[in-house]
Amino acid sequence: MLSIKNLHAAIEGSPILNGINLEIKAGEVHAIMGPNGSGKSTLASVLAGREEYEVTEGSVTFKNKNILELSPEDRAREGIFLAFQYPVEIPGVSSTNFLRTAVNQVREYRGQSPLDAVKFLSLMKEKMKLVEIDQKLLSRALNEGFSGGEKKKNEIFQMAMLEPTLSILDETDSGLDIDALKVVANGVNQLKTKDNATIVVTHYQRLLDYIVPDFVHVLYKGKIVKSGTKDLALELEAKGYDWIKDELSGATV
Amino acid sequence: MSKDNEILEELTSREYEHGWSVDYEADEAPIGLNENIIRWISSKKEEPQWLLDWRLKAFEQWRKMDEPTWANVHYPKIDLQSLRYYSAPKQKSKSKKISDIDPELLKIYERLGISLNEQKRLQGVAVDVVLDSVSVGTTFKDTLSKLGVIFCSFSEAVTEHPDLVKKYLGSVVPATDNYYAALNAAVFSDGSFCYIPKGVRCPMELSTYFRINAANTGQFERTLIVAEDQSYVSYLEGCTAPQRDENQLHAAVVEIYAAKNAEVKYSTVQNWYPGDKNGKGGIYNFVTKRGICAGDNSKISWTQVETGSAVTWKYPSCILKGDNSIGEFYSVAVTNNYQQADTGTKMIHIGKNTRSRIVSKGISAGKSQNSYRGQVQVMKRATNSRNFSQCDSLLMGDQCGAHTFPYIDIQNPTAKVEHEATTSKIGEDQIFYCNQRGISSEDAVALIVNGYAKEVLNQLPMEFAVEAQKLLALTLEGSVG
Ligand SMILES: Nc1ncnc2c1ncn2[C@@H]1O[C@H](COP(=O)(O)OP(=O)(O)OP(=O)(O)O)[C@@H](O)[C@H]1O
Ligand SMILES: [Mg+2]
Numbered sequence: 001m002l003s004i005k006n007l008h009a010a011i012e013g014s015p016i017l018n019g020i021n022l023e024i025k026a027g028e029v030h031a032i033m034g035p036n037g038s039g040k041s042t043l044a045s046v047l048a049g050r051e052e053y054e055v056t057e058g059s060v061t062f063k064n065k066n067i068l069e070l071s072p073e074d075r076a077r078e079g080i081f082l083a084f085q086y087p088v089e090i091p092g093v094s095s096t097n098f099l100r101t102a103v104n105q106v107r108e109y110r111g112q113s114p115l116d117a118v119k120f121l122s123l124m125k126e127k128m129k130l131v132e133i134d135q136k137l138l139s140r141a142l143n144e145g146f147s148g149g150e151k152k153k154n155e156i157f158q159m160a161m162l163e164p165t166l167s168i169l170d171e172t173d174s175g176l177d178i179d180a181l182k183v184v185a186n187g188v189n190q191l192k193t194k195d196n197a198t199i200v201v202t203h204y205q206r207l208l209d210y211i212v213p214d215f216v217h218v219l220y221k222g223k224i225v226k227s228g229t230k231d232l233a234l235e236l237e238a239k240g241y242d243w244i245k246d247e248l249s250g251a252t253v
Numbered sequence: 254m255s256k257d258n259e260i261l262e263e264l265t266s267r268e269y270e271h272g273w274s275v276d277y278e279a280d281e282a283p284i285g286l287n288e289n290i291i292r293w294i295s296s297k298k299e300e301p302q303w304l305l306d307w308r309l310k311a312f313e314q315w316r317k318m319d320e321p322t323w324a325n326v327h328y329p330k331i332d333l334q335s336l337r338y339y340s341a342p343k344q345k346s347k348s349k350k351i352s353d354i355d356p357e358l359l360k361i362y363e364r365l366g367i368s369l370n371e372q373k374r375l376q377g378v379a380v381d382v383v384l385d386s387v388s389v390g391t392t393f394k395d396t397l398s399k400l401g402v403i404f405c406s407f408s409e410a411v412t413e414h415p416d417l418v419k420k421y422l423g424s425v426v427p428a429t430d431n432y433y434a435a436l437n438a439a440v441f442s443d444g445s446f447c448y449i450p451k452g453v454r455c456p457m458e459l460s461t462y463f464r465i466n467a468a469n470t471g472q473f474e475r476t477l478i479v480a481e482d483q484s485y486v487s488y489l490e491g492c493t494a495p496q497r498d499e500n501q502l503h504a505a506v507v508e509i510y511a512a513k514n515a516e517v518k519y520s521t522v523q524n525w526y527p528g529d530k531n532g533k534g535g536i537y538n539f540v541t542k543r544g545i546c547a548g549d550n551s552k553i554s555w556t557q558v559e560t561g562s563a564v565t566w567k568y569p570s571c572i573l574k575g576d577n578s579i580g581e582f583y584s585v586a587v588t589n590n591y592q593q594a595d596t597g598t599k600m601i602h603i604g605k606n607t608r609s610r611i612v613s614k615g616i617s618a619g620k621s622q623n624s625y626r627g628q629v630q631v632m633k634r635a636t637n638s639r640n641f642s643q644c645d646s647l648l649m650g651d652q653c654g655a656h657t658f659p660y661i662d663i664q665n666p667t668a669k670v671e672h673e674a675t676t677s678k679i680g681e682d683q684i685f686y687c688n689q690r691g692i693s694s695e696d697a698v699a700l701i702v703n704g705y706a707k708e709v710l711n712q713l714p715m716e717f718a719v720e721a722q723k724l725l726a727l728t729l730e731g732s733v734g
Contacts, residue, residue: 048689052681072688081689088686092704101700102690109691141704158690 001026001197002047002166007058009046015056016042018222024166027194031208031233032201034219035241040201041085043219044170048082049075062166077109079165083155083172085201090142095154096124098142099161106162127160131187148175156187163191168199173207185210205237218244281470282339288312291439294339298408298442301415311428311438318432324595325624325656326564328537331502337470338440381406381445381461393457402486403448404459407475410446417448421479425508425545425572433504433566434541437473441506444474449484449515458714460489463505471502478508480515482548487518487714500528500563504539513548513575518556520713521569522721525561530619532591535563542569546578546604554581555598556712558721560728563592568626570599573607573638580609583709585721587702587728588621588653597627597658602635602668611642614706617653618729624656631668638668646676647705649698649729699726 002024009017016039024030032040046053047060049072060068067075090098103123104114115123128135133153143151152172159167169188173181188198188211200211208216208230216233218226218241226232226244236244282293291312295305320330381392381404397404403414410418428438445461463474480486503525511517519542528535538561544553555569571580582598600609609629617623629640646655657674679701687697703710703722710718 048685050685072685073691073693076689076691084686084689088680088682090683090686090701090704092707093700098687098690098692098700101696102687102692105693105696106691162690 001063003059003061004047005059007043007046007060008056009042009053010056011042011053016053016222017046019058020219020222020224022217022224024197024199026165026197027192028215029192029198029200029211029213031213031216032199032219033203033216033233033236038219039222040219041170042222044082044085044168044199044201047075047168048072048080073105074109076162076164077106079196081159081162081164081167083152083159083167083169085170085174087143087146087151087155089144089146091144093142094140095138095142099124099158102158103161123161127157130160130190131157132183133157149177149180152176153180153184156184160187160191165196166199167191167196168201170201171203172200173202173204181207182210205233208233220244220248280339280341282337284335284337286333286336286338286440290338294440294442297339298411300411303419304411307423307428308439311435312440314429315432315435315439318429318435320432321566324566324626325622325658326566326593326595328500328564328593331500331537333436333502336502338473339442340470341442381459382464397455397457397459400453400456401450402453402455403446405446407441407444407446407477410477414446414448417479418446418477421477421508421510422475423508425510426506426541426543431541433539434506437475437504437506437541440471441473441475444476444505446476447478447486447488449478449480449486451481451512452483453481454484455486458487458489460491462491471504473503474505476505476507477510478517478519478544479510480512480517480551482513482515484512485516487520489520489522489714489717491522491524491717500535500537501526502537502539503562505541507540507542507569509544509553511544511546511548511551511553511578514550515548516552516554517544518554519544519569520717521555521557521559522713522717522724523557523559523561523565524724526563527561527592528563528590530590532563532620535592536561538562538565538567540565540567542567543572543599544570544580545572546575546580546607548578549575549604550577551575552579552581554579554583554712556581556583556709557585557596558706558709558713558724559584559586559594559596560724562594565592565594565596567596568598570601571609572601572603573609573635574603575607576604577606577608578604579607581712582609582611582613582627583712584613585616585706585709585725586614586623586625587616587725588618588623589728590619590621592619592621594622595624595626597625599628600630600640602629602631602638602640602665605634605636605638607635607638609638609640611640611644612708613642613644614709615644615646615655616649616702616705616725616729617646617655618649620652622654622656624658626658626660628660628662629670629672630661631663631665631670633664635665636667638665640668640670642670642672644672644674645705646674647702648676648678695726698729702726702729 004020004022007017007020034040055068100120216228217224282290291308426434429435447459449455509517525536525538546553553571573580580600586594586596588594613625615623625644631638644657659672661670683701684694684697702725710721713721
């Protein structure tokens with residue numbers, strides 16, 4: 001589904017991603033871990049098409065399309081969803097209005113007719129249950145004054161509404177209390193099908209108890225330096241990153 | 254950075270959609286401004302002597318006045334002698350009934366999307382249409398007159414209701430109030446008149462649609478609204494003009510009189526031609542609007558959505574004379590390319606327990622300059638008066654300017670005046686967030702801007718809120734890469 005080959009990206013001339021290779025197939029869950037500043041959010045942004053990041057080398061294909069050529073909105077319409085590490089606030093715009101615009105533009109791109117108000121609202125109701133989000137929150141302006149946890153929950157709610165093929169969750173677990181974490185993980189799991197895939201960026205093994213990954217990758221200095229199964233996350237939890245850094249410097253010296 | 258610049262470039266690509274003009278036979282005054290022209294206009298309109306005298310007195314005073322320069326707007330000096338002060342489409346019939354209007358003129362309005370056919374009209378909206386210097390027709394007159402509501406062109410009011418006009422004309426905006434108001438008093442050609450008798454709640458929106466068509470002609474209209482005790486009216490004005498390389502002057506005056514317990518809601522959707530992307534052409538919109546809450550418990554509410562004009566100079570104001578009276582000002586002003594707007598309000602608290610509320614939302618894009626100028630004045634007698642002002646500026650790109658000039662003058666210690674101001678930028682973060690959900694950048698800007706202006710747009714009558722939203726989006730269309 002997603003194939004990243006030798007991806008290099010820079011911002012304002014300074015390289016951040018230094019040759020990422022990653023293959024993701026339908027039905028898989030991949031966890032990406034790594035120390036602060038290693039480039040996890042950058043990778044997510046590059047996949048979503050943020051223009052500040054310049055792709056200097058490599059390729060990314062998604063469902064056999066070169067997505068590097070697509071605008072951010074077209075990538076979204078193709079089915080890439082990013083749950084932001086820091087969701088932005090849009091004052092005065094209700095979540096309902098925002099999502100209705102989003103859902104209908106995605107539908108238009110896919111050649112589907114727009115949802116009328118009744119259908120849209122019933123879709124909202126259905127998805128609200130899935131992520132146990134309060135209706136009151138959705139009638140407020142998008143993310144404005146939302147607590148950290150509420151913002152994260154709202155990201156997953158949007159994901160549920162848009163039914164993406166590839167979801168990238170950038171530290172969605174940070175800032176969630178234990179109950180909310182379970183709810184969010186439960187929502188993500190329910191949205192999982194054999195046809196879609198998920199990338200979970202996290203610092204904590206705990207989330208991976210709920211969203212069980214097929215693969216775990218460690219990103220360090222803009223490169224995937226180690227890949228493994230769920231056990232790798234447990235090992236990282238126990239030992240931190242130093243042993244990987246040591247291994248690396250041992251290998252290069 | 255680079256994205257911002259792209260935003261700006263794209264922004265300039267929008268075409269003004271009402272920029273066409275049509276040819277029709279016109280009755281025109283000779284070019285120039287002097288006493289004879291004023292006499293010419295007055296006699297053309299078959300006005301009574303008192304009105305001619307009133308005009309001439311205003312002109313006399315005007316000649317001693319200087320053009321104001323305090324506003325934060327810059328434009329070459331206007332050669333008032335090179336303008337024409339009257340141009341009217343020749344009409345075969347004198348009747349102001351829509352059914353008698355020249356079909357050619359009706360077509361102009363059809364093209365603007367304003368159907369004057371009463372059957373096709375939005376239910377519950379009566380319209381007076383002013384083309385260049387004269388009113389060409391008013392809809393729903395019969396329905397309104399059954400209630401005693403007078404809604405007609407200013408000229409017609411002078412003939413049909415001279416006592417009312419005489420009583421209120423210049424009572425809120427004196428003939429010599431300021432440079433442009435005095436000029437208007439001298440040469441005004443038409444406008445709308447509206448009178449709501451005691452105890453009547455006007456059952457439909459009243460609206461005037463102004464259209465400048467003729468070249469090189471100034472438009473000077475006057476609107477006078479009188480709301481008697483316990484009455485209510487909601488009034489809306491809209492306007493467009495052809496796209497021309499020369500600047501055109503529009504200097505209107507609006508006066509509102511609200512008696513005891515009366516309420517007047519005045520909404521404007523201003524879409525005069527703003528000039529091209531290089532700042533060539535466009536309307537100079539120098540307007541004086543003022544209402545007086547003369548009676549106790551009266552209320553005047555101004556709502557404006559300003560998207561057009563090359564230069565705007567406009568401060569719809571309220572004189573809160575009656576005790577417990579309320580003044581409101583809700584404004585969204587969008588400037589793009591080289592547009593300049595200096596707009597705001599004055600709230601003059603005279604009566605006890607008077608309240609005013611100011612909500613101003615500026616949006617600047619391109620190389621435009623957008624200023625809020627507001628004055629809150631609390632006089633000695635105005636115990637327990639309250640004012641709340643919220644002035645927000647939203648910037649798109651880094652080549653435009655937003656300025657706030659609040660003036661506060663309090664002479665009564667019991668007054669409570671609050672002022673809040675914010676400046677924000679449409680963030681790339683916000684646009685990207687929308688993009689990531691599948692929303693195009695253009696729609697993202699429309700969403701963000703409409704969200705930002707929501708408090709003001711909510712004040713508009715329903716039918717027009719939708720129009721205004723579209724207009725905001727259109728003004729900023731192409732604003733992102
Ligand atoms: N706009 C920018 N300008 C300059 N440097 C940037 C910019 N954005 C990211 N960086 C740098 O790129 C590196 C990678 O950042 P990124 O946000 O991708 O890290 P991360 O792995 O997501 O970290 P965290 O775990 O703290 O979220 C960091 O050193 C960061 O400072
Ligand atoms: Mg990050």
